[in-house]
Amino acid sequence: MKILVAVKRVVDYNVKVRAKADGTGVETANVKMSMNPFDEIAVEEAIRLQEAGKAQEIVAISLGVTACQDTIRTALAMGADRGILVETDAELQPLAVAKLLKAAVEKEKPDLVILGKQAIDDDANQTGQMLAALLGWPQGTFASKVELGDGTVNVTREVDGGLETVALKLPALVTADLRLNEPRFVKLPNIMKAKKKPLEVLKPADLGVDIAPRLVTLKVQEPPKRQAGIKVGSVAELVDKLHNEAHVI
Amino acid sequence: MSILVIAEHDNVALKPATLNTVTAATQLGEDIAVLVAGHNCGAVAEAAAQVAGVKKVLIADAPHYAHQLAENMAALVVGLASGHTHILAPATAAGKNTLPRVAALLDVAQITDVIKIDSADTFVRPIYAGNVLATVQSKDAVKVMTVRGTAFPAATVTGGSAAIETVAPATDVGVSSFVGQQLTQSDRPELTAARIIVSGGRGMGNGDNFKLLEDVADKLGAAVGASRAAVDAGFVPNDYQVGQTGKVVAPTLYVAVGISGAIQHLAGMKDSKVIVAINKDEEAPIFQVADYGLVADLFAAVPELSKELDKLKAAG
Numbered sequence: 001m002k003i004l005v006a007v008k009r010v011v012d013y014n015v016k017v018r019a020k021a022d023g024t025g026v027e028t029a030n031v032k033m034s035m036n037p038f039d040e041i042a043v044e045e046a047i048r049l050q051e052a053g054k055a056q057e058i059v060a061i062s063l064g065v066t067a068c069q070d071t072i073r074t075a076l077a078m079g080a081d082r083g084i085l086v087e088t089d090a091e092l093q094p095l096a097v098a099k100l101l102k103a104a105v106e107k108e109k110p111d112l113v114i115l116g117k118q119a120i121d122d123d124a125n126q127t128g129q130m131l132a133a134l135l136g137w138p139q140g141t142f143a144s145k146v147e148l149g150d151g152t153v154n155v156t157r158e159v160d161g162g163l164e165t166v167a168l169k170l171p172a173l174v175t176a177d178l179r180l181n182e183p184r185f186v187k188l189p190n191i192m193k194a195k196k197k198p199l200e201v202l203k204p205a206d207l208g209v210d211i212a213p214r215l216v217t218l219k220v221q222e223p224p225k226r227q228a229g230i231k232v233g234s235v236a237e238l239v240d241k242l243h244n245e246a247h248v249i
Numbered sequence: 250m251s252i253l254v255i256a257e258h259d260n261v262a263l264k265p266a267t268l269n270t271v272t273a274a275t276q277l278g279e280d281i282a283v284l285v286a287g288h289n290c291g292a293v294a295e296a297a298a299q300v301a302g303v304k305k306v307l308i309a310d311a312p313h314y315a316h317q318l319a320e321n322m323a324a325l326v327v328g329l330a331s332g333h334t335h336i337l338a339p340a341t342a343a344g345k346n347t348l349p350r351v352a353a354l355l356d357v358a359q360i361t362d363v364i365k366i367d368s369a370d371t372f373v374r375p376i377y378a379g380n381v382l383a384t385v386q387s388k389d390a391v392k393v394m395t396v397r398g399t400a401f402p403a404a405t406v407t408g409g410s411a412a413i414e415t416v417a418p419a420t421d422v423g424v425s426s427f428v429g430q431q432l433t434q435s436d437r438p439e440l441t442a443a444r445i446i447v448s449g450g451r452g453m454g455n456g457d458n459f460k461l462l463e464d465v466a467d468k469l470g471a472a473v474g475a476s477r478a479a480v481d482a483g484f485v486p487n488d489y490q491v492g493q494t495g496k497v498v499a500p501t502l503y504v505a506v507g508i509s510g511a512i513q514h515l516a517g518m519k520d521s522k523v524i525v526a527i528n529k530d531e532e533a534p535i536f537q538v539a540d541y542g543l544v545a546d547l548f549a550a551v552p553e554l555s556k557e558l559d560k561l562k563a564a565g
């Protein structure tokens with residue numbers, strides 16, 4: 001079994017992003033970038049399946065600027081076997097990413113594709129579902145447990161009321177939620193080893209995919225800021241304020 | 250404008266998030282159809298037909314819609330898409346599971362978490378954990394979008410008298426099946442529909458201590474929520490999580506107990522009308538958004554809060 005994992009380079013989750021003054025986008029100059037946290041979970045899951053003897057090869061793929069190679073190297077240092085970068089400076093929206101990934105899937109023929117449930121920059125939560133649709137594959141989104149069977153995979157999903165388990169025929173697609181696993185820390189020797197692992201660089205045109213954006217971002221602005229209120233000195237004062245001032249209890 | 254709203258339900262009752270989505274639809278136009286796809290879901294269709302603003306209800310009743318798996322739902326919706334200018338669903342786990350699949354099959358973009366409708370093709374949505382709002386314009390023929398419930402009031406559940414039309418189910422795609430579910434049982438209000446929420450974080454220490462919060466919640470008729478840290482630690486189930494990657498809530502009152510106020514948590518609750526924070530660290534970022542902050546040990550403050558609520562009730 002071969003597993004393809006999509007890894008996205010995003011602004012680190014600790015950074016508090018700001019809109020550019022001219023409203024054209026967000027400040028990304030000199031901002032720390034990292035692998036999307038959900039994608040670390042996706043990579044970790046693939047590695048655990050490999051360690052359990054259920055998968056042979058793990059391919060990590062990223063789409064975007066040259067620096068996405070760093071993200072792929074992180075996946076390789078975690079344990080993925082080889083990497084693919086589809087390199088472009090163009091803005092990639094989820095449908096375009098899904099189309100590029102579909103082309104990569106047709107080339108690589110994995111049995112399982114794992115993505116993060118959501119990228120923490122654009123918060124779209126779409127790419128996996130779109131890719132599954134384009135491939136005509138079943139999807140197990142927001143996964144908190146993945147159990148491979150014979151020609152099937154059972155995925156336990158985090159849904160609004162609790163958990164739901166679905167059985168999917170392979171090949172299938174999974175998107176990782178927070179509770180699927182705890183990604184490992186990368187060890188220094190592995191970072192060195194990862195440098196020697198193969199990383200192929202392609203262009204969208206090589207895959208014959210139209211990546212024209214369908215949405216135009218007209219402006220980007222910060223929402224009105226919430227002001228801090230007051231500190232109360234006691235529980236009694238708190239209850240009094242909530243009852244007599246805010247009228248909420 | 251012809252708008253198709255995908256109803257969220259459990260074959261028995263219409264979920265409240267559908268009502269907020271109907272309100273968003275009314276801001277786009279008057280020709281609003283609601284699709285109820287399920288199994289033995291006639292009662293849901295009847296309820297949807299009563300909702301103010303709904304002109305037509307489409308019901309697709311078949312065993313393979315019983316659990317509304319994305320593969321079958323998307324195939325059905327794509328078959329019904331023609332003639333509609335907009336396809337809307339609530340931005341819930343179910344809506345987010347299905348709609349991107351619909352959009353990809355229609356070869357159009359999908360717009361997630363719409364919080365404001367500027368015009369028929371221009372919408373506002375939060376990105377970067379709500380730190381930034383993006384105004385996006387869609388160039389596609391059909392706009393496929395999920396609607397954030399907290400940004401639109403609920404449509405009234407009565408006053409409508411829509412016709413109910415049966416639509417033929419699409420063929421079962423047959424690649425996925427439902428195995429089982431583990432739903433959290435609770436008599437408390439649903440998190441996204443509650444007027445008051447009491448949430449606990451890592452500071453609660455363990456799952457047992459959440460009883461302190463449940464006691465206060467029950468006195469207030471509130472729902473209980475949690476931070477990611479509390480869910481990860483196993484104190485409470487996953488469906489309690491409030492935040493960027495959990496549930497987005499905007500109750501009248503949100504009480505955060507032992508929660509530091511990470512941006513990912515704030516993303517899920519900062520539009521609440523009144524925020525209360527109880528935390529022993531006066532530097533905790535949660536105080537920057539709290540209307541009323543109490544610097545205290547929660548293990549003393551929460552039981553005291555419970556007693557004060559009793560006093561308030563006794564005073565009538």
Ligand SMILES: Cc1cc2nc3c(=O)[nH]c(=O)nc-3n(C[C@H](O)[C@H](O)[C@H](O)COP(=O)(O)OP(=O)(O)OC[C@H]3O[C@@H](n4cnc5c(N)ncnc54)[C@H](O)[C@@H]3O)c2cc1C
Nearest residue numbers: 006007062063091092115116118119122123124125126127
């Ligand atoms: C104001 C604004 C400005 C933008 N500017 C740019 C820009 O300058 N350059 C640019 O490239 N994009 C830009 N974008 C696009 C945006 O950052 C996202 O890449 C795009 O919308 C995809 O959404 P998402 O990542 O939230 O998808 P999601 O559907 O949330 O992603 C889910 C999963 O899909 C996979 N995935 C998604 N994208 C990739 C990827 N590229 N590589 C590998 N795996 C991936 C990951 O596994 C991820 O966890 C901009 C968006 C906005 C709103």
Ligand SMILES: Cc1cc2nc3c(=O)[nH]c(=O)nc-3n(C[C@H](O)[C@H](O)[C@H](O)COP(=O)(O)OP(=O)(O)OC[C@H]3O[C@@H](n4cnc5c(N)ncnc54)[C@H](O)[C@@H]3O)c2cc1C
Nearest residue numbers: 450451452476477478492493494495507509513514529547
């Ligand atoms: C990809 C990603 C997605 C995420 N999504 C979410 C999300 O959706 N929702 C979410 O909540 N988080 C999310 N997080 C996690 C977030 O970054 C924080 O780690 C988390 O919110 C912290 O939870 P906490 O406030 O309970 O814990 P902590 O930050 O550890 O805070 C605990 C607080 O309790 C206080 N405390 C401790 N003991 C007491 C006491 N006895 N009395 C009073 N106060 C006490 C402490 O002073 C402290 O402020 C996400 C993170 C990532 C990377």
